[in-house]
Amino acid sequence: MTLAEATVGKRVKVVGRTRPRCGDPECIAGLGIHIGEEVVVLRAAPFRGPLLIEVPSSGVRVAMGRGMARAVVVEPVDAAA
Amino acid sequence: MPRRRTRPSLPSRSLPDPASEPLIVLVGQPNCGKSTLFNALAGFKANTGNFPGTSVAYTESRVAIGGLHARIVDLPGTYSLTPRDGAEEVTRRFLEEGRPDAVIAVVDASVLSRSLEMTLELLETGLPLVVALNMMDEARRKGIEVDVAALQARLGVPVVPTVATRGEGVVAVAAKALAASSRKRPGIPPVYDRDVEEALEQLQAAIPEGALQGLDLPRRFVAARLLDNDAFLQRRLEGPGNTTFLQRAADLRQQLAEMHHWPEESVFGSHRHAVAVDLFEAVATVRSRQRRSKRERLDNVLMHPFWGLVFAAAALAGLFLVAFLVGNLVAGWVQAPFDALAQALLPDPGRNVWTHLGKGLLDGVAGGLGIVLPYLLPLLLILSLMEDVGYLPRAAFLVDGLLHRVGLHGKSVIPLILGYGCNVPGILGTRILESPRDRVITALLVPLTACSARTVVILALVAATMGPLAALGVYLLNILVTAAASRVLSAIVPGSAPGLLMDIPPYRVPPIRAVAKKVWFRVSEFLVSAWPVLIAASLVLGLLEHLGVADAINGALRPVTEDLLGLPGALGVTLFFGILRKELTLVMMFQALGTTDVASVLTPAQLLTFTLFVTFYIPCVSTLAAQVHEVGWRWTVVGVILNTGIALAVAMAARLAMAL
Numbered sequence: 001m002t003l004a005e006a007t008v009g010k011r012v013k014v015v016g017r018t019r020p021r022c023g024d025p026e027c028i029a030g031l032g033i034h035i036g037e038e039v040v041v042l043r044a045a046p047f048r049g050p051l052l053i054e055v056p057s058s059g060v061r062v063a064m065g066r067g068m069a070r071a072v073v074v075e076p077v078d079a080a081a
Numbered sequence: 082m083p084r085r086r087t088r089p090s091l092p093s094r095s096l097p098d099p100a101s102e103p104l105i106v107l108v109g110q111p112n113c114g115k116s117t118l119f120n121a122l123a124g125f126k127a128n129t130g131n132f133p134g135t136s137v138a139y140t141e142s143r144v145a146i147g148g149l150h151a152r153i154v155d156l157p158g159t160y161s162l163t164p165r166d167g168a169e170e171v172t173r174r175f176l177e178e179g180r181p182d183a184v185i186a187v188v189d190a191s192v193l194s195r196s197l198e199m200t201l202e203l204l205e206t207g208l209p210l211v212v213a214l215n216m217m218d219e220a221r222r223k224g225i226e227v228d229v230a231a232l233q234a235r236l237g238v239p240v241v242p243t244v245a246t247r248g249e250g251v252v253a254v255a256a257k258a259l260a261a262s263s264r265k266r267p268g269i270p271p272v273y274d275r276d277v278e279e280a281l282e283q284l285q286a287a288i289p290e291g292a293l294q295g296l297d298l299p300r301r302f303v304a305a306r307l308l309d310n311d312a313f314l315q316r317r318l319e320g321p322g323n324t325t326f327l328q329r330a331a332d333l334r335q336q337l338a339e340m341h342h343w344p345e346e347s348v349f350g351s352h353r354h355a356v357a358v359d360l361f362e363a364v365a366t367v368r369s370r371q372r373r374s375k376r377e378r379l380d381n382v383l384m385h386p387f388w389g390l391v392f393a394a395a396a397l398a399g400l401f402l403v404a405f406l407v408g409n410l411v412a413g414w415v416q417a418p419f420d421a422l423a424q425a426l427l428p429d430p431g432r433n434v435w436t437h438l439g440k441g442l443l444d445g446v447a448g449g450l451g452i453v454l455p456y457l458l459p460l461l462l463i464l465s466l467m468e469d470v471g472y473l474p475r476a477a478f479l480v481d482g483l484l485h486r487v488g489l490h491g492k493s494v495i496p497l498i499l500g501y502g503c504n505v506p507g508i509l510g511t512r513i514l515e516s517p518r519d520r521v522i523t524a525l526l527v528p529l530t531a532c533s534a535r536t537v538v539i540l541a542l543v544a545a546t547m548g549p550l551a552a553l554g555v556y557l558l559n560i561l562v563t564a565a566a567s568r569v570l571s572a573i574v575p576g577s578a579p580g581l582l583m584d585i586p587p588y589r590v591p592p593i594r595a596v597a598k599k600v601w602f603r604v605s606e607f608l609v610s611a612w613p614v615l616i617a618a619s620l621v622l623g624l625l626e627h628l629g630v631a632d633a634i635n636g637a638l639r640p641v642t643e644d645l646l647g648l649p650g651a652l653g654v655t656l657f658f659g660i661l662r663k664e665l666t667l668v669m670m671f672q673a674l675g676t677t678d679v680a681s682v683l684t685p686a687q688l689l690t691f692t693l694f695v696t697f698y699i700p701c702v703s704t705l706a707a708q709v710h711e712v713g714w715r716w717t718v719v720g721v722i723l724n725t726g727i728a729l730a731v732a733m734a735a736r737l738a739m740a741l
Contacts, residue, residue, distance in 0.1 A: 017344060031160055031584060032195040034354045035343070046386035047482025050491065050581045058194045059223060061587075063478040065490065065580030 001076075003051070004069035006041045011056070012074035013038050032060040038077055102143070103151045103262035104179070105255070108172060108203060109187030110196055111158030112471075112586040114215045116140075117595055118187055118245040119155035122255055146255045151262070153255070154181070157512075161350075162202045163311050166515045173313055176206060177298065182262035183209045185254055190220035190227055190242075191587075194361035201271045201353055201360075204236065205306075207299040209261040210268050212240040213254045218247075219587070224368035232364040237269035246592045270301060271356045276340055277349065280308060280333045287329045289322055308334055309349040376587055383472070389479045396472075400463050400501075401556065404533075405540050405549065408456035412541075415451035419443065420677065434627045441623025441672070445616030448668035449608075456540065457533045458604060464502045465599045469591030473498060474583055481581050487564045488571025490581045493523045497563070500530035503603070504704040507532075508711055518576030524712045525570055525720040528700035529563045529727070531556065534663035535696050541667055542692045546680045551689075559696060562727060570723075618658055618665055622672055625654070631673075645729060646690050647736050649674070649683070656698070663701050686739035690732045698728035 006012045014037050032055050033039060042052040042061070050063045064072075109115040123142030140155045156175055157168035164170035176184070186203050188196040203210055214227060233240040239257040243250030272278065284304040293303060296317065306314045307330035318327060338345040382388050423443050467473060473495050481491025492514055500507030507527040511520045531539060544552035625631045631654045635642070638653030655669040670691075671677045679688065699705075699721050708717040 017347070031582060032192070034351060035347070036351075043380075043384060044386075045384075045478050045482055045491075046390065047486070049480075049482025049485070050478055050583075052384065052478065052585065058192050060192050060195055061585040063474070063481070063491070063581060063583045063585055065481065065582065068580035068582055 001074060002070045003039070003041065003053070003064070003072040003074050004066050006074055008041050008043060011038050011040050011077045013077050014072055015075050016073040018071045018073065031062050032058055033062065033072070039074070103182040103259060104154065105151050105183045105185060105258045105262060106154045106156055106175060106179070106181040107185045107187055108156050108176070108199075109158060109215075110160050110189065110199060111584055113158065113187045113189035113196065114245045115158060115187040116155055117592075118185075118213060118215065118243065118251060118254070119153065120595060120598060121245055121248050121251045122153055123155075144255065146252065146259055149259055151255070151259055154179070159199075161199055162206075162306075163309065164313055167512045167520075170313070176208070177296070180297070181208060182265075183211065183258045185211050185213050185258050187213045187215050187245075189216050190214045191216050191223050191225065193220065193225060193227065193365055194358055197357040197360055198353055200236065201357055204238070204268045204270045205299070205302045207267045207270075207302060209258075209265055210236075210238040211254060211258045211261050212236065212238060213245075213250070214240055214242045215245050217242045217249075218244050226366045226368070228364045228366075232360075235269070235360055235364065237267075246589075246595070271353065273352045273356060276337060277308070277352050280337055281305060284308065284330055284333055287326055289326050292318065292323050292326060304330075305349070308337070309353075310334060310346045379588060380475070383475055384478060386479075389475070393476050393479060396467070397498075398553065400460065400467075401536065401552075402549070403463060404456050404460045404536065405544055405552070407459040408537070408540060409545070411455035412451050415455065416447065416677070419447035419451060423447075434624070437623040437627040438620055439623075441620040442616065444623075444668050444672055445619030448619065448665070449612040449615050454604070456537045458600070460533045460536065461502055461600050461603050462596070464499065465596050465603075466591065467498075469589065469596055469599075471586045471588050474585050477581075477583060478585065484567075487567040489519065489522060489567055492581060492583055493519060493526075496523050496527055497530055500527040500532060501536070502533055504528050504530065504532045504700055505707045506603075508704065508707040511711060516576055518574050521574050521712050521716050522567060522570045524708055525716060525723060526563055526567055528704055528708070528720060528724055529559070529566060529697060531559050531696050532663065532704075534666070534701070538663070538666050538695050539692055542679065542688045546688055547685055555689075555692060555696065558693070558731070562697065562731060566723065566727060615665055615668070619668055619672070622654065622658060622669060626672070641729075646694060646732050648687055648691055652691065656694070659695060660699050660701065663695070666695055686736060689739060690736045693735050694728045694732035696728070697724060697731055699724050 003012070003014075014033060014035050016035060033053070037055055037057065040054045040056060042054050044051050045063075048066065050065045051069050052061060053064050053069075054061050107115050107119055119140065119142070122144050123140075141152060142155075143150060143152050154175070156172040159165075159169035159172045162173055162176070164173045175181070184203060184206075186200045188200060190196075200210075200212060212232070214229065214232070217227075220227065227242070229240050229242055239261065241250050241254045241257055243254055245251060273281070281301065281304045284307060285300045288300055288303060293300070296303075303314065303318075307318075307327070315327060334348065335345055337343075338348045341348055341351075343351055383392055423440065426439065426443075476498070477491035477494045479491075480494050484490055484493060493511075495513065496507045496510035498507075499510050504527050507530065508524050511523045511527070514520045514523060539552050539555050543555055622631070625634075631651075634657050635650045635653035638657065639650045642648045642653045642656070643650050651673040652670065655666060655673050658669050659666040670679065674682050676682060683691070700708075705717060705721070708720055
């Protein structure tokens with residue numbers, strides 16, 4: 001699944017990226033979201049706006065448009081792990 | 082022989098031969114407190130801000146540290162050395178072409194692992210480096226303890242803990258940077274995985290003879306940048322002699338990607354990330370992370386899909402209400418004595434050239450003090466606070482979805498909001514947008530926002546005569562028209578909009594000094610550049626009136642003023658000179674009509690028509706200059722046509738509506 005489909009409040013792990021139609025996927029890494037990193041979608045903006053994403057390991061928070069979020073491939077993280 | 086003069090003290094502006102002084106640059110990620118650090122060093126000279134991209138162009142200052150002088154340059158914030166937008170490219174170019182003698186890497190200790198990645202990139206440049214470990218107070222609050230000595234040992238460069246907002250460690254950093262600039266000793270560049278190191282070595286060996294001529298860059302840096310898929314360096318190296326070399330870089334990059342099952346464009350970056358994480362884990366300990374409830378609670382309201390928008394609307398409305406109330410009050414105090422003075426000195430204007438000029442002078446002086454400043458000051462103060470507290474990126478987050486419907490994205494709201502203070506910083510602020518398309522659209526939209534000079538007109542003409550609700554209506558109309566124009570422009574301007582990606586910084590209580598400095602910086606800009614123009618233009622207008630030229634201008638503009646808009650022909654001059662500076666509009670209007678009590682000579686319909694026309698028509702000269710600089714002549718002409726067309730259409734519509 002992609003980050004755009006992740007449940008708000010659930011931790012997910014970034015496992016890959018597809019090149020989004022617009023924009024450079026490299027900049028996601030520049031703002032601190034890397035493959036292998038766990039992230040949480042904290043909230044979604046109204047009118048199908050961007051997602052607020054936190055990287056718990058560093059405390060970084062980023063607003064990411066849905067188009068870009070659809071290019072970030074994630075998998076759920078087991079609560080036990 | 083260097084020139085030598087004996088000059089005992091510090092006045093940093095009049096020092097001899099700046100070229101011989103060491104050049105120190107500040108580099109850091111957005112919101113790391115870089116501009117605050119710069120301001121602490123430089124005094125009343127620059128801006129600080131708490132949203133990505135405040136320092137869009139670089140700012141320079143000369144400082145004295147321990148009896149030695151240096152030039153310090155504040156470069157735009159950038160997340161990595163690979164530039165993503167115009168502002169970030171300024172930083173990269175300056176590092177490679179500006180020949181700095183030392184670099185201060187400003188690092189936000191509260192997001193240390195991310196910040197360290199760029200420090201590693203900076204180490205690879207081989208430039209003498211000093212790390213300012215900033216926001217140590219915030220890091221401590223988050224439970225992050227940093228072993229400064231260990232970090233210093235791993236990086237091989239001095240590391241100084243700082244809290245720039247309180248001035249802690251600031252002088253120490255500058256002193257270390259000054260020392261580093263004369264020692265010229267680079268730090269320890271990062272060491273990567275064996276595969277990566279092998280690729281780096283092979284690529285370094287493949288650099289053709291003379292390929293780096295004129296580029297003062299270490300070979301390892303060049304190899305690392307190319308493996309990192311750095312389009313900026315690739316463009317610089319492109320040429321017949323380097324084709325095979327660049328191909329080799331691409332091959333090695335692909336090999337690495339296959340070896341590590343990683344996307345090609347990020348395989349190197351992910352290795353650097355791994356090094357940064359290792360480094361972070363080696364030098365920092367994190368105690369607890371559960372102490373950010375205040376931010377959480379604030380965000381629960383301010384970023385709430387519904388309440389957040391309500392708050393944003395209320396905040397904007399409050400902004401103008403406060404500006405209106407404070408401005409009205411102060412304007413009244415200032416205006417009365419000037420009116421009395423004019424009455425006493427020049428009881429009967431219109432006799433000879435001196436009474437005309439005297440009236441012009443008084444109007445110009447009073448216009449600046451009594452009309453513009455009282456409204457400008459509260460507006461700038463509140464906008465600066467919103468900026469420094471960190472509210473603007475949150476507003477951008479909330480309205481992104483809405484702005485998409487008119488072809489923009491959320492980040493554009495930041496230049497647009499700044500435009501309400503003054504259009505010029507708004508247009509310069511468009512550099513934070515990544516795509517040229519968004520930059521053009523936003524730079525053409527900013528002049529439609531009612532800047533403080535036009536706010537003065539709206540408040541003085543519409544609010545004062547028809548009530549604050551009517552003024553609010555003008556603002557709503559202003560926003561709707563801007564949205565409609567955005568829709569049209571996004572259909573015309575070619576290119577695609579990239580998705581939104583924006584840092585949301587924590588809330589910060591801005592130090593009063595920093596806010597005061599920023600407001601002072603912008604007010605002094607008005608006092609120094611706009612006020613004299615206002616006075617001069619007011620004098621010119623007095624003279625024109627005396628010579629009767631005003632009638633010629635009025636005559637020429639009569640088709641617009643009288644026929645289309647139904648206004649007195651005498652306002653032609655007002656509109657004409659309004660292009661010079663919008664602040665002039667009101668002063669000129671009083672001049673042209675011969676009274677400050679405009680309601681006695683104009684009907685409400687005329688007042689509204691005039692105000693709407695002024696709100697939308699050709700922006701002032703400084704705004705046009707900024708537009709030409711940012712998006713070029715062609716788009717500026719389009720903008721002028723757009724502005725005039727909209728102004729005519731809206732004003733005529735208002736005239737019709739009021740007639741019904």
